[in-house]
Amino acid sequence: MWAADEGGRRSLAEQAYRVICDRLVTLQIRPGAPISDEQVANELGLGRTPVREALKRLESERLVIAYPRRGTFATEVHITDLGHISEVRQQLEPLAAAAAARRLTGHDRAELAALLAELGSTGSSDVRELIRLDVRVHRAVYAATHNPYLADTLIRYGNLATRIWCLFLDRLPGLSGHVGEHGPLLRAIIDGDVDRSAGFAAGHVAGFESAIRKVI
Incomplete structure (x- = not known):
């Protein structure tokens, strides 16, 4: 009991x-x-x-x-944390994407394929829905690594990064485009292409930091 x-x-x-x-x-x-x-x-x-x-x-x-x-x-959101958070994600996001491409199971593939289809069909202008879709994509990739320690670490840093993103949403253009960038990443992982998966993940993190820095 x-x-x-x-x-x-x-x-x-x-x-x-x-x-x-x-x-x-x-x-x-x-x-x-x-x-x-x-x-x-x-x-x-x-x-x-x-x-x-x-x-x-x-x-x-x-x-x-x-x-x-x-x-x-x-906690307060300090823009000085952006560099620290990005430094960690720049190393770990490509690692996670590559691991997911190598270890993808049938269940993982189906889940990522469903998210890929959702990315392609979404026309939502609801900011919170787009943010939640972005988070779901990231977490599905982390889960597909089958490394709970890596996934937990990236979820924590992803949460902190998303707070910074939300702080500047009214000054950042093209939220749907940013979320849509995950399409090629998901396709590469589904195809088992380790190098392209890592490359797309690294580019996404770099693009996120660059976009924030342009508006601060």
Whole structure:
């Protein structure tokens, strides 16, 4: 019974984590804003314990920060972090794309093919939907590496990069075009082309940093 209770608590904490993380990454919770575990728990219909566990996890991922006697806040977005984040992603994104191309399973191939079709058919102008599609593509590639440590690391840095991207969305042109750049990457991975997969991933990270730097 205890094991079942523990599993249920983890499931609720994961649910809270995903909702709060999405709000932080897409800046629905603005940088520097206070986060009340009681308010979030009430909104989600959860107890405070899973919400607190989720916030602890988000703190370890640099998305929130807790101060004694002051509370928990969304971390600020510092543009000086762009170079540090890009330095890591420039090394790891090509590594992940190449690994995915080498290790792709039938299930992975079907998932990436579905995302490729979605990229080709999307005409959405909904900013949040496009951002979520971008995140889904990245995470599908990470999952296809079958390296949980690499995937976890890239998810963390991807979240931080997406926050910077969202901060400048109103000044960045062609969001749908940026998301659509994933098409050739997905095709290369599906085809098992290791070198082209790595090249497309490296180019995407470099293009992201360059686009941000042009508007700051």
